[in-house]
Amino acid sequence: MTSLLAIDKISKSYDGVRALNRISLRVRKGTIKGLIGPNGAGKTTLFHLITGVERPSSGTISFHGKDITSLEPHEIALLGVGRTFQTLQVLGNMTVVENILTGMHTRLKGGFLSSGLWLPWIHKGEKGALQEAKEVLEFLGLLGRWKWLAFQLSFGQQKMLELGRALAMKPKLLLLDEPAAGLTPAEVKRLAEKICRLRDQGITILIVEHHMGMIMDIADEVAVLHNGELIAEGPPDAVKNDPHVIEAYLQGRGVDA
Amino acid sequence: MAPWVYIPQLLAAGITMGAVYALVALGFVTIVRASQIINFAQGEFVMLGGVVTFFFIKGAGLPYPLAALLAVISVVCIGFLLHLLVIYPLRKASVLILIMATVGASIVLSNTSALLFGTLPKALPPFSGDLPLKIGGIHITPQSLWVIGAAFFLFLILYLLSHRTLVGKAMEASSTDPLGADLTGISRNLMVFFAFGVSAGMGAIAGVLVTPLFYTSYNAGTLLGLKGFIAAVLGGWGKNSGAILGGFVLGIVESTSIAFIPSGYKDGVAFVILLLILYFRPKGILGSPYIDSRRW
C-alpha cells in the first residue's frame, strides 16, 4: 500500500479566512482518487498547494517520499506531477501539436544557446518528440487536427488537449481539476474511458470533480471536502451514502448519481 | 559648507515640487480608478495647461484669470477627445496596445504643442507677486504656497466627489466591479470618459499653478508625467491619499538628494526610487487595493 502522494495536516489561511483546516490525505499509487465537495470547499486551493503555486500555512506535502511543500511549480513538475486547470489554460497561440510538445519540455534536452545553433541533439530530440506527440494526439482523438491553432478547437477538444499536454510529461501523478466541466454527456463518457486507461497504464490520478456520475463510476476512492474540512473518505459507495456528505451537498436530499 | 546646511531650503523646494508631483499623480489615479488604464499623456495635460494659458494671454490678449480658466476648459476638452479618439476605440485591446496608444498620444500632444505654440519655454506671472516670504530662514515664494494649497484642495474635491456625489460613486463602482456596475446601469465607458476629463482638468490646473514657478515648454510633460506616475506608485497605487503622499515624498527625496550627489543625477533619483519600490514593496507606502503581492 504505497502512497504516492501524502498530504499531512495541511492548513491554508488567506488573510484570516481558513480555506483548509488540517487536511490529511493519501493517494495510493496506481489508483484514481476523487476529490469532491461543494463549491468553495477548498478543492482547487488544495491543488494549488500540491503543485506549488501557493504555500500552505502549515503542514507538509510529500510526493514519492520526498517533501515537496516548499518547491516551485516547475520543480514539482520535473518530479513527475502533471496537472490540468479548472480555468482551461490551453496555449492558444500555438498549434495543437505544439501544445503537446510543450508538455514534453522537461524531457527534451537543450537550452537557449544550443537551440539557436541547432546542435545535433536538438534535431534528434525534435524529430522523436514530434512522433511521440502525434501518438498522444491519437490517444486523445485529435490527430486529424494536429496542425490547427489551439484556439480553433472546440471547448471539449481543448480540454482534451490540456490533458494531452499533461500526459506528454509522462507524469507519475496526474492532477485533474474539473476535467468534465462543460463537456457533453458523450464527451464525459469518452473522458472517463481515457482516464481509466491511463490508470491501467500505471498513472496515479487525483481528480477534483462536480460530475458525481463520472467520479462514482471510475474512482477507486473518494474524499469529500466541505468548508475546508475533510468530512468523508473511502470507496465511492460508502461515501455516496454517508449522511454528512449528503447533508453538505444537498441539504438532505439523496445524492444524484 | 557641509551639505546639511542646505537641507531646510531644499526641503521647501522639495515640498513645492512634491505638490506638483502630487497633482500629476492624482490625475493618474483618477483614470486608474475608473478604468485600470495608465495614461502616459498625463504629463502633457499639465504642460498644456501652462502653454495654452500663455497662448491665451499673449496671443489673444485675455486677462490672466480668464485665460487660465479657458485653458483649463480647453485641456479638459482635449482629455475628452483623447478618450473618444484613442481609448474608446481600443477598449478591448491588450495592455501593451493601450500603453503604446497613450504613449503615441503623448507624442502627438507634445509635438503639436511645439508646432502650434513654438518650442521656446513659456513663463507666466505668479499669482500674488514674486517677493519670497521668509519663514524661519527659508525663502518660499507665494506661488509655492498656492501650489501646495491647490494640491490639498483638489485632493479634498476628489474625496468629496468620490464619496459624496453620485457620479463619483459611480466611477468608484465601475472600477471596483465592472460587471456589477454594468448590470446596475452604470456605463463604464462614460465613467472612463469623465475620468479623462477630470484628470485632464486637474493636470491643467496644476500646469497653470506651476508654470509661474518653473518654465514650461513642449517637452516638459513627459518627464513630469513619469515622475507623477512614480509618485503614485510610491505612495500606494490607486489611492488618492497615496498620490498625495507619494508626491510629497518623491519631491522631498529628489530635492534633498542634490545635497549629496551631483545635481545632474537628480532626474535619475525618481527612477531609482521607482525600481526600488517595484522590487521591494510594489504596493507602495500606504498599500494598494489593486496589487496582489501574493502573485507578484
Add this chain to the structure above:
Amino acid sequence: MVVENKNEFRKRDLVYTGGLWLISLILPDPHLPYRREFIKKRDFFYLGTLLLLPLILSDPLVYLMVLAGIYAILALGLSLFLGYAGQISLGHAAFFGIGAYTTAILTTRYGVPTVGAFWASALVAAAFAYLIGKPILKLKGYFLALATLGFGEIFLVIVRESRSLTGGVSGIFGIPWFSVAGFTFDTYLKQYYLIWGVLIGLVLFAKNLVRSKMGRALLAVAASEDAASSVGINVAQVKVRVFVISAAFAGLAGSLFASVISTANPEGFSLGLSVLIVMMVIMGGMGNLYGPIFAAIFLTWLTDMLGGYQEYSLPIYGVILILLLIFFPDGVGTRLNARLIYLISYWGRKRRRERVDL
C-alpha cells in the same frame, strides 16, 4: 440556374485566390511551424532581393537600408522578448546605447579591434540585462513597462553625467569603421552587406530558437504562466534568458551603429527609440520574426520621409502610431494572415454549400 451560379462563383473566387496567392508570396507568415518548412521558397526571394537591392538603389537609399538593417536587428531581438514571450520592454534603446558606447570606448580608448568590440558589446549589454532582469522581470504588464522605461531613463542620465567615461552630452567621436582581417567597411554599400549579413545570421539563430522547445517555452510563458510552470518550464529563468538574448542582439546592433555613424551620443538612445522598436514588433506581428524586420524597414523609411517636413513630422508620427494600433492591434502581418485564413475557409464553406444545393 445552378450552372450559372457555379460559374459566377468560380470567377470571383479565382480573383480572391489569385490575390491571396500573390500576397502570400510576399508577406511573412505568423509563426506556424509544421505547416511550412524551415526555409521556404519565399525566403530565397527575400534573400535575392536583399542581395540585389543596393545595386538598384541610390546611395542615400542604401544608407537608409543600412540604418533599417540596424533597427531590424534591434527589432528582431525585441520580438523574441515581446512578440514571443509576451513581455514588455520600453527601455531597449538603453541596451542599444550600451552596445554603442562599449564599442566606442573600447575602440577609441583602448584600441580594441572592431570585431572584438562587436562581441564585447553584446556581452556587456547581456550582462546589464541579466543584472536588471532578475529583479525586474518579476513584474508584469504596466509595471514591467515602467520599470524598463525607468531603466532606460537612468541609463540616459548616467551617460549624460559621466563625462569622463562617455563624453557626456556630446558623446564620443571618431569611432573607426568596422573592419575584419584588413577589410574595412567604409562605404554604404559595404556596410549594407555587413549589416544585412549579420542580420541573416541572427535570423537563422532566431528561427532555430523559435522552432525548438525553448521557442515553445517562450510562447507558453506568453499564453499562460501557470500552464507553463505546470509542465516544468522555469518561467522566471526563461524570462531572464530571453531578455538577455534580446539585449545581446541590441548590443550587437549598437556596436554596428557606432561603427557606421562613427559617433555615440545620448540623443540616439532615447525613450523615443525604445517606443519605435516596440512599434516595429507590434506592427510586424506578435509571434513573427520577419514581420518586425519588414516593419523596421517601413518605419525607418517613414521617419526619414517625415524628417523632411521637420515640424509636422513628429505629431504625424504619433498619429500614425495610434492609427496603426487601432486598426492593426495584432500587427499588420498577423491581421492580413488572419484574413487570408478566413477567406480561404470562406471559400471552402461556399464550395460545400454549393454541393448541398445540388
